[in-house]
Amino acid sequence: MVFLKVDGIRKTFVGEHKEEITAISDLSFHCEEGEFLCIVGPTGCGKTTLLRLIAGLDKPSAGTISIDNRIIEGLNNDATLVFQQYSLFPWRNVINNIGFSLEMKHISRKNRYKEAQYYINLVGLKGFEKAYPYELSGGMQQRVAIARALAYNPKLLLLDEPFGALDERTRHRLQEELLALWQDQKKTVVFVTHNIDEALFLASRILVMRDRPGNIIEAITVNIPRPRDRRSKKFLDLHIGIREILERILTTNRK
C-alpha cells in the first residue's frame, strides 16, 4: 500500500540577485508503509529541501505530497524530523527533551516520565536521564534526538544526515541501533545521506538524486538480508554501481 506519495513537486527559491533558483524540479516517488527509504545524492542536490517539504516546514512551488492519500497542507502532523545539526533544547535534560512532545499533548508528568524512560532505555541512555545536552557527546545527543522523535510516535520518521557529524565507529553503531529501532517500531523511515555505505547498510530501497535541478534518477531495491555484511560481494557491487551513477552526475554537470 502506498503510504507517502510525492507527486510532481517543484521548489524554487529567489536567489541573492533576485534570480529564480530551481532546487527541485518535477520530482515524484512513492513510499510503502514500513519501508526504510534512503535518499542519496551529491551535496546541494535538494535532499534537505525535499525532506523539509515532506515535513511541511516549506511549501512546494508546485505538485503535491500526500500521506495515506491525504494531501499535506501546512505542517505534517504525521511526520517528525531529526536534523543533522544538534537540535535538542539545551535548557532541558534528557528525559525532558524526550518527553517534550508528550508534554505538548498535556500528558501528566508521571506518565510522561514513564514513557520517556522507555525510549531512553531503547536508545541505550539509561543513567543519563538527568544529563543536559552540553554534557553529552555528539553520538549521545543524536540518540536523544531520535528518541525524542520516536516518543512523538510519528507514522513517518524523517532523518536528515543525522549521523553526518559523527566519527565512523559511532556512526556504524548508531546505524545498527536505528535499524533495530525500525524493526521494533515498524515505522516508515525516509533517511537522507550522502554516504553510499550508510544508505546500503540501512535501506530497503535507495533513491539516487542528481543536482541542478534536484530530481531522482535511479531507484535501487536493496535485496541483501540483514544484518548486512559491508564486505560481501553484493554489497560492494551495489556500492560501486551507485558510485558510478553519482560520478556520472558530477561529470555531466561539469560540462
Place this chain on the structure above:
Amino acid sequence: MISARLERQQMNLNWRSGIKLTNTIVLALIIPIIIVVIWEFFAVRLDNPALLPKVEAVIDRLAHPFTDLLNTGSYLRHIVISASRVILGFILAMLIGIPLGLLVGRYVLVHRLFSPIIEILRPLCPIAWIPFALVIFKTYTVAEIFGVRYTTSIFGHIQLGMLFVIFYGGFFPVFLNTVHGVKSVKNILIESALLLGADKNQLFRKVIVPSALPAILTGLRIGLGVSWMVIIAAEMLPGSDAGIGYLIMFSYELAEMDILIAGMMLIGAVGAMLSYVVKLIADQTSFWQAKER
C-alpha cells in the same frame, strides 16, 4: 620517560594554578591599597577634614550604619529608602519591559508599531526627565495615592516622580535585551518544537521564553544597575527628602566629607550587591548557555 615528563608538567600545572589564585587576590588588592595609602598621606598632610578626611574617620562612619547622621537618619535608613524606590520602580520596568520585549521580538507588526518611538526615547537620558517628572507628579508619594497622607511607612518616601525616572532608566536595558533574546532563538529549535506538536502558545512558553531567558536576565542586571545610578542622581535634586543620594548631597552642604565618602562607598557596595544577586539568579537559570558551543 615520557610519562615522567607528563607528570612533571601536571605538577607544574597544579603548582601554577595555586599560584594563580593567590596572584588574583594579590593583584586585586594592589590598586586599592595604593589608593588608600595616597589618600591617607594627603589627608594627614592637608589636615583638613572638610576637604579630605582621614581613612579611619570614614571607616568609623562605615562601622556605625545604625547611627543617626545630621538628624536625617542612619545610613541603613537612607539605603533602605533608596533601595525601596529602585526595587518598586524596577519592578514596573520589568512588568512592562519583559512582556513588551517578548511581543516586539516575536511579532513584526508590534515591532513596527513600537520601534520608532523607542528609538527616539532611548537616547534621552533618564535624568533629563526629572524636572518634567517633578512638574507632573509634584512630590506625591505612593502612600498618598493610596489615600494615606501622613505615614511613617516607607511608602511615604517613594515619590511618583522618582519611580517614573527609575522605571525609565531600567526599562530600556530590560526591553532591548528581551527583544534581542527572542530574535536570537535558534530556528532549528522552533522547527523541532513545531514538528513535535507544539502549538503557537506552547512554542512561546516552552521554547521562546526559556531560550531568551539568559538574555532577559542580562537585561535585568544592566537595567537594575542603571536604575541604581538614576536614583542617586534623582535624590540629589530638589524635592528630595531622604535616600542615600540625598544624604551625600546634604553632607556636601554641611562639609561633612567623611559622611559623604562613606556614603559613596555604600552606594558602590549596594550597586555591586544588586548586580551580584541578579547574577546568582542568572547563573542558576542560564547554566546551559555558557556551556553551549
